[in-house]
Amino acid sequence: MTDAARPREPHWRQPYMKAAAGETLRPGGFMLTDRAAELAGLAPGARVLDTGCGTGATVRRLRSRFGVFAVGADADMGQLAAAREKSLPVLCADGERLAVASGSMDMVFCECVLSLLPHSRKALMEFLRVLRSGGYLALSDLYALSGASCGSGQSCGCAQGAFGAGLLEDMVREAGFEIVVREDHSRLLKELAARIVLAGGSPCGTPSGYVFILARKKDDRHA
Amino acid sequence: MSVIRVPEADAGGWSCDRCGEELKPTPVNLEYMDSRFTVELPFCAKCGIALISEELAMGKMLEVEKLLEDK
Ligand SMILES: [Zn+2]
Numbered sequence: 001m002t003d004a005a006r007p008r009e010p011h012w013r014q015p016y017m018k019a020a021a022g023e024t025l026r027p028g029g030f031m032l033t034d035r036a037a038e039l040a041g042l043a044p045g046a047r048v049l050d051t052g053c054g055t056g057a058t059v060r061r062l063r064s065r066f067g068v069f070a071v072g073a074d075a076d077m078g079q080l081a082a083a084r085e086k087s088l089p090v091l092c093a094d095g096e097r098l099a100v101a102s103g104s105m106d107m108v109f110c111e112c113v114l115s116l117l118p119h120s121r122k123a124l125m126e127f128l129r130v131l132r133s134g135g136y137l138a139l140s141d142l143y144a145l146s147g148a149s150c151g152s153g154q155s156c157g158c159a160q161g162a163f164g165a166g167l168l169e170d171m172v173r174e175a176g177f178e179i180v181v182r183e184d185h186s187r188l189l190k191e192l193a194a195r196i197v198l199a200g201g202s203p204c205g206t207p208s209g210y211v212f213i214l215a216r217k218k219d220d221r222h223a
Numbered sequence: 224m225s226v227i228r229v230p231e232a233d234a235g236g237w238s239c240d241r242c243g244e245e246l247k248p249t250p251v252n253l254e255y256m257d258s259r260f261t262v263e264l265p266f267c268a269k270c271g272i273a274l275i276s277e278e279l280a281m282g283k284m285l286e287v288e289k290l291l292e293d294k
Contacts, residue, residue, distance in 0.1 A: 022225040191258050194287040198262055200230045203290075 020195035023057035026112035027188035036138030042066050046106040052113030056083030095123035100130045107136045115141050115161040124175035131217040145207035177215035185210045226250045226261045234265035244269045255291050
């Protein structure tokens with residue numbers, strides 16, 4: 001077996017992932033998306049950006065369920081092409097340079113994406129820039145439970161970049177947000193691992209948790 | 224959430240032990256503690272029973288149970 005020698009394809013590219021995780025390819029599916037939108041009081045017509053939108057499942061969800069004007073951004077041309085086939089508005093951009101005007105967004109979503117980006121702090125600054133003051137950031141991500149690495153020693157593309165518990169919150173605050181809600185949803189990650197097993201994949205062995213953060217861009221006057 | 228197709232749980236060629244009816248792949252809800260999964264399993268519509276092979280029960284299902292129990 002030469003399997004151990006070469007890095008494994010990231011989970012989100014694996015064929016079993018869609019069966020295990022549904023269209024969103026992340027723990028909880030739309031559960032935390034809906035929760036964030038409800039907590040933020042997202043109203044019809046609001047301008048929303050989904051970063052790392054992939055094939056646009058969340059953009060479509062936000063449009064249909066909340067009536068907002070949602071746009072997606074992703075750096076993967078193949079994923080974007082799939083989103084465009086569904087007539088969803090998406091733009092090609094990496095998380096650190098979004099081609100969006102400053103202060104133009106009411107809410108930014110970044111679900112299970114931030115720790116995959118090479119420059120997460122820069123990305124947080126960029127989210128802050130595109131948000132209006134008082135606008136919301138919905139963030140969900142893996143966090144590392146201990147220093148242990150993936151049991152297989154392979155790079156599975158998800159937990160390897162995860163931040164330690166607490167670090168993500170510090171980064172969000174340092175970027176200029178105030179944290180409104182922080183919830184632990186590690187159970188959703190375990191359920192996803194179970195679904196991956198049933199669908200024929202092997203989940204990453206890295207001990208990880210899953211956290212949901214709703215943060216707000218501070219009012220300019222107090223900044 | 225989506226129905227999970229389990230590669231080992233192919234209904235092809237199986238018939239019900241009790242009544243002989245042909246088993247058809249059917250979404251079945253499995254519950255482990257507080258978690259629920261919809262999985263496609265060979266199912267007898269007459270008896271209302273899903274077939275879970277020993278391979279599946281002692282393999283993946285046990286693995287799933289352990290994953291979810293692990294605190
Ligand atoms: Zn029967």
